[in-house]
Amino acid sequence: MSPVVELDGVGRVFPGPPEVEALRDADLVVETGDYLALVGPSGSGKSTLLHLLGLLDRPTSGTYRLNGIDTGVLSEPERAGLRASEIGFVFQAFHLLGQRSNVENVMLADVYRPGGRRRRRQRAIEALESVGLGHRLEGNPTTLSGGERQRVAVARALVSEPSIVLADEPTGNLDSRTSAAVMELFDELHGRGLTIVVITHDDDVAGRARRRMRIQDGNLTAIGAGAA
């Protein structure tokens, strides 16, 4: 069985002027059930790596295999299909639609997924229940606390049963107490076997991951134990 994510000498150069090498020759393997934290100061290339992993961007060198599939040879519609069914996103800014109910926000994740029509509402309700919001199905995200909103967003990332969840500074807009609650949710999901990659500059958040890697000036290096 192939690893979920396999980066082999991946680089990303933004054409200039001035030309910027945001990521240099990165190697990374994320196995199923892994929980990885990527840390680094802002401008270090964290976001670039996350967008590459999330198939929102293409590397300029190297190969990226997702579940053993070389994503470099796929067309845009196919990459969009993988985004819809294999990748769950959690954003710092939540990106919930304020005019829709919580359950409708979660259901949005199935709109573009092949085969996403079946039992859509039912599965959205189950996803909200799994993050502890079974009692806030019909409410509006604007009436929720920050921590609850992020849990709706996590439920949206989970509803398609993705191979990997990519979280970009998931606690960046939260205070320390609600941050801890959201990270406990991540721990719990990891405990259920979910593969998670978290980008953060918060050491507390990074400390909860099973292993950590650092990006500095576009170079990806392992911290402590764990292989690159």
Added chain:
Amino acid sequence: MAGDLGGPVSRSVFSWRDLGGEVALALTARPARTLLTALGTILGVAALVATIGLARTAGNQIVTRVSELEATEVVVSPERRGGFGGGNRNTGSAIPWDAESRLTRLNGVVAAGTRTSVNVGERLARSVPVIDPLGQTEYQIPVIAASPGLFEAARAQLLTGRTFDGGHSERGDPVAVLGPAAAQRLNVVRVDNTPSIFIGEEPLAVIGILADTARQPDLLSAIIIPDSLARARFGAEGVEEVQIEVAPGAAPLIAAQAPVALAPNTPELLRAAAPPEPERLQRGVESDLNSLFLVLGGISLIVGAIGIANVTLVSVLERTGEIGLRRALGARRSHIAAQFLTESVALGAFAGILGASAGVLSVVAVSASRQWSPVLDPWLPLVAPALGAVIGLVAGTYPAWKAASTEPIAALRGSA
């Protein structure tokens, strides 16, 4: 969680049902804003529909009111033929005296009657056989010989009494019907005792007085006598003209047939005057009314389109985060474009429906206040929503392209 994917990778999808659902949710999320965005287009479509509808209604009304009389009228008279044969003389023989019975046999003729001015020479008309040296009792009053059908063909209304009929005409009875002006001058107000009048020395019994006529207005000031009497006693030579009332729409046909029916051997000696075709008149009225208001309606449609384009463009900028999210969730550029384009097309169609309704209502309201019959082309309420949709399509193209070319990475970085 998924392991190796055996088959080819599935492309992301966006079903029609989901497209419709997303568009409906987006448009109903802020109903007041949706309505205001559509307002310009609503007004434009309403102006166009009302303009076309009112022009049609007014055109129809003008034709109905002004030329209903003309549209059902044909007048046949001898062709004037200067300097040939009879010279200036009336070709009296061209129209036979039995014109009425010849014409009423034609399908489409409602009524027909001949009229001839009678030259009474020096003979004056008076109502009493007494010559009063102190006051004027004798008048020069025109005398017109008519066949019985002329009254109906001229749409004459009686004030009192009756008109003469085929029997009077056949026997050459000395009877007369007075126009109201003639009756006043002769001081005849009632006919139940059949008062007598005199033309020269010829006594006539007055059997009726007219109230009004729609055609042949000179009947109003004349003494009208049966045509046979005019020939026998006053030397009338030939029919001057034939007044025909035709069924609506039959005028062109009767105008072609009447000369042949009256003079089978020499129809070219007769001239049948038919009214102008109502459609042509109506079209003229419509184009006059239309051109100005169509320009105004077109301008307000352009303003409406700019309104939709403007608000949609603003909402694309506002919804940058949503666009990035949708891309992350698997939407392709084409899906984003389809969503925004469909939103503006649906908005335009919605505006078209509302505008068409408002336009139709205003046509009905104006017609009701003027007591006109509203006339509307049936295609108009159907075309209007399509016009609105086209406006939405045109207005939404640039915003949709803008939305589709939004970079998801940049879009997601923004705050919620």
